[in-house]
Amino acid sequence: MSLDAEKKIAVHCRNIIKTYGTGASEVFALRGADLDVYEGELLMLVGPSGCGKTTFISIFTALLSADGGECDILGKDLNTLSSDQKVHLRAKSIGFVFQAFNLLPALTAQENVAVPLLIQGVGRKVAMQEAKLVLDSVGLGARSSALPAELSGGMQQRVAIARALVHHPKLIVCDEPTSSLDHESGHVIMKLLRDIVDNSNTTLIVVTHDDRIYEFADRMAHMDDGKIIKIETMKNQQGIIA
Amino acid sequence: MYQIALKMLMGDRAKYIGLLLGIAFTAFLVTFALSYFAGFITRGFALISENNSADVWVMDPAVNSTELTINMPDSTLGRVRSVKGVDYAVPMSLNDITARFPNGSFQFFQMIGVDDATLAGAPMLLDGRLPEVLHTPDSVIVDAGGSAGKLQTPLAKRDQWPFDRAHLNVPTRELMLGDELLVNDRRIIISGRSKTIPRFPPRPLLYTTYSNVTHLLPSESRRLTFVLVSAQENISPKQLANRIEQQTGLRARTASEFKEDTVHWFLINSEDVGDMAAMLILAMTVGFGVTGVMLYMFTYENLKQYAVLKAMGASASMLLGMIFIQAGVGALLGAGMGIGMCAIVGESVSMTLDYPFRMMWFTPLFGILGVLIVSLTAAAISARPVLKLEPGVVFSGR
Numbered sequence: 001m002s003l004d005a006e007k008k009i010a011v012h013c014r015n016i017i018k019t020y021g022t023g024a025s026e027v028f029a030l031r032g033a034d035l036d037v038y039e040g041e042l043l044m045l046v047g048p049s050g051c052g053k054t055t056f057i058s059i060f061t062a063l064l065s066a067d068g069g070e071c072d073i074l075g076k077d078l079n080t081l082s083s084d085q086k087v088h089l090r091a092k093s094i095g096f097v098f099q100a101f102n103l104l105p106a107l108t109a110q111e112n113v114a115v116p117l118l119i120q121g122v123g124r125k126v127a128m129q130e131a132k133l134v135l136d137s138v139g140l141g142a143r144s145s146a147l148p149a150e151l152s153g154g155m156q157q158r159v160a161i162a163r164a165l166v167h168h169p170k171l172i173v174c175d176e177p178t179s180s181l182d183h184e185s186g187h188v189i190m191k192l193l194r195d196i197v198d199n200s201n202t203t204l205i206v207v208t209h210d211d212r213i214y215e216f217a218d219r220m221a222h223m224d225d226g227k228i229i230k231i232e233t234m235k236n237q238q239g240i241i242a
Numbered sequence: 243m244y245q246i247a248l249k250m251l252m253g254d255r256a257k258y259i260g261l262l263l264g265i266a267f268t269a270f271l272v273t274f275a276l277s278y279f280a281g282f283i284t285r286g287f288a289l290i291s292e293n294n295s296a297d298v299w300v301m302d303p304a305v306n307s308t309e310l311t312i313n314m315p316d317s318t319l320g321r322v323r324s325v326k327g328v329d330y331a332v333p334m335s336l337n338d339i340t341a342r343f344p345n346g347s348f349q350f351f352q353m354i355g356v357d358d359a360t361l362a363g364a365p366m367l368l369d370g371r372l373p374e375v376l377h378t379p380d381s382v383i384v385d386a387g388g389s390a391g392k393l394q395t396p397l398a399k400r401d402q403w404p405f406d407r408a409h410l411n412v413p414t415r416e417l418m419l420g421d422e423l424l425v426n427d428r429r430i431i432i433s434g435r436s437k438t439i440p441r442f443p444p445r446p447l448l449y450t451t452y453s454n455v456t457h458l459l460p461s462e463s464r465r466l467t468f469v470l471v472s473a474q475e476n477i478s479p480k481q482l483a484n485r486i487e488q489q490t491g492l493r494a495r496t497a498s499e500f501k502e503d504t505v506h507w508f509l510i511n512s513e514d515v516g517d518m519a520a521m522l523i524l525a526m527t528v529g530f531g532v533t534g535v536m537l538y539m540f541t542y543e544n545l546k547q548y549a550v551l552k553a554m555g556a557s558a559s560m561l562l563g564m565i566f567i568q569a570g571v572g573a574l575l576g577a578g579m580g581i582g583m584c585a586i587v588g589e590s591v592s593m594t595l596d597y598p599f600r601m602m603w604f605t606p607l608f609g610i611l612g613v614l615i616v617s618l619t620a621a622a623i624s625a626r627p628v629l630k631l632e633p634g635v636v637f638s639g640r
C-alpha cells in the first residue's frame with residue numbers, strides 16, 4: 001500500500017502527559033508523547049517494557065484520560081468529549097485485539113464476534129448473521145459454534161480479530177497480537193491484519209515487542225521513557241514523511 | 243446483551259451450580275425457618291382450630307388468648323344464649339391439673355371440659371371409638387398434645403398402685419384404654435385416646451365432660467372458660483360477636499379474630515417465641531450472608547470480562563443491567579429450587595415426625611423476597627468495582 005503526506009490523519013496526539021500516583025510516588029508514564037497515524041496505514045508502536053506504550057494506546061482509545069496534551073481521534077478532540085461520548089466513540093469507531101484474546105469464555109465464537117454489534121443495539125439475529133460472515137472472512141466459519149476453550153490460540157486470535165472487525169471500525173488497536181502465539185500462527189494473524197489494511201481504509205495500530213512481524217508495518221514508532229523517540233518508514237513502503 | 247449476561251452466568255457450570263445451590267440453601271433456610279415458626283405459632287391456637295364449628299368465642303373481658311385464661315361463672319352461659327342471633331352456645335372449661343400415675347409419678351395436664359349433652363369440643367378418637375365414651379362415669383380422653391414420652395404408666399401390675407412406696411424408676415408403657423390415673427384423689431379412667439392438633443407449648447391433654455370437671459376440681463367455683471357460639475344464618479359471626487359484647491360486657495371474638503389475638507399474645511408474651519425468633523433470624527442472616535458473598539464473588543471474578551465489554555463500548559447502564567439480570571435470574575431460580583426443596587422436606591418431616599412445619603402463603607413469598615433483596619443488594623455492591631473499573635486493564639501489563 002502506498003502512503004503520502006496528503007493522507008488524512010486518524011490519530012493526532014501532541015505533548016501527551018500522564019502520571020500515576022502523587023507526591024513522592026508520582027511516576028511519569030508519558031512525558032509529552034507526539035504521534036500522528038494516518039488513515040489506512042499499519043503503524044507499529046514498539047519500545048521496551050514500561051516505556052508507556054500501553055498507557056499511550058489507552059489514552060488515544062479513550063480508555064484513559066491524559067493529564068495534559070491534545071489528542072484528536074478520527075476527527076474528535078478527546079479533551080472535549082464527555083464520558084458517554086467516549087463510550088460511544090469506542091463502540092462505533094474503534095476495534096480492539098488483545099494479547100490474551102479476552103474472548104468471553106461462555107460464548108461461542110460467533111457470539112463473541114457479535115458482541116460489539118449487540119453493544120451498539122443491533123438485533124441479535126442480524127448481529128449473529130454479520131458475525132458469521134466476518135468469521136467466514138477470517139477462515140473460521142466452520143468453527144462458529146465452538147467455545148473459545150475448544151479453539152487453538154491462533155484460532156482464538158482470529159476470532160478476536162473478527163470481533164474487532166465486525167462493526168467496521170475506522171481504527172483498530174492491537175495489543176501484542178502475536179506474543180501468545182507461535183511464529184507460524186503469528187505470521188498468519190499478521191497477514192490477516194495486513195490484508196485488512198490493504199483492502200479497506202482501516203487504520204491499524206499494533207503494539208508489539210515481536211521483531212518477527214515488523215515487516216508487516218508501514219511505519220514504526222519507537223517509544224522510550226514516555227516519548228516517541230523515532231518514527232521510521234519501512235523499506236517496502238513509500239512516500240511517508242517520517 | 244441480556245442474553246449474553248445470562249450466558250456469562252451459566253457458562254461456568256460449576257460456579258453457576260454452586261451459586262444456585264447457595265441461593266437455594268438460603269431460600270430453603272429462610273422459608274423453612276418461617277414455616278417452622280408459623281407451624282409453632284399455629285399450634286398456639288390449636289384449640290380454636292379444632293373447634294371449627296364455633297363461630298364466636300366468648301370469654302372474660304381480660305382474656306385475649308387461649309394460653310392465659312380465667313374462668314367465668316356458669317351463669318354466663320345463659321346470658322350468652324339469651325342474645326338474639328345465637329343459634330346454640332356450649333360451655334368449655336380449661337384447667338391445668340396434676341394427675342398421678344399408678345406408680346406414684348405425676349404429670350401436668352391441660353384438662354378440657356366439653357359440653358355434656360353435645361360433646362362439642364371433644365376430639366376424634368383413635369381405635370375407632372366415639373366421643374360418647376365420655377358419658378361413662380369418670381371417663382377421660384387422653385392426648386399427647388404434641389408432647390413426647392409424658393404419658394407413660396408402669397408396665398408391670400406389681401408397680402401399679404403399690405402399697406409400700408412409689409415405684410418410680412420402673413419399666414413403663416404408653417397409657418392405654420382402661421388405665422387409671424388420680425386427679426385430686428379421684429379416679430379417672432382412660433376411655434379414649436386421640437391425636438388432635440399438637441399444642442404449642444406441647445402439653446398432654448385430658449378431655450372430659452364439663453360436669454366431670456366439677457367432680458375433679460371441687461374447689462373451683464368458676465369453671466367456664468369459654469362459651470362457644472354458633473351464629474344463626476341471618477347474622478354474621480362478626481355482627482353476633484359485637485352484639486354479645488354490647489349485651490353481656492364479655493369479650494366475644496370471631497374464630498379468626500381469636501386466632502389473631504392468640505398469635506399476637508404469643509408474639510408479645512412468649513419468651514419461647516422470642517428465643518425461637520432470635521435463632522431463626524440468626525439462621526437467616528447466615529443464609530443471606532452466604533448468598534450475598536457468593537454473588538459478589540461471582541461478579542468480582544468476572545471483572546476482566548466486564549472490562550473487555552467496557553473497552554468495547556458497553557455503557558455503565560448496560561453493564562449494570564447485565565449484573566442485575568444475572569443476580570435476579572440467579573435469585574429467582576435458586577429461590578424456586580430452595581422453596582421446592584423446603585416444601586418436600588418440610589411436608590415429609592411434618593408428616594413422619596409430627597414436626598411443626600406449616601408453609602403458609604406468605605412464607606415462600608418472604609423466602610423469595612428475602613433472597614431477591616439480598617441478591618440485588620449484593621449485585622449493587624458488586625457493581626461498584628465494575629463501574630469503577632478502568633477498562634485499560636484489558637491491555638497487557640496492566
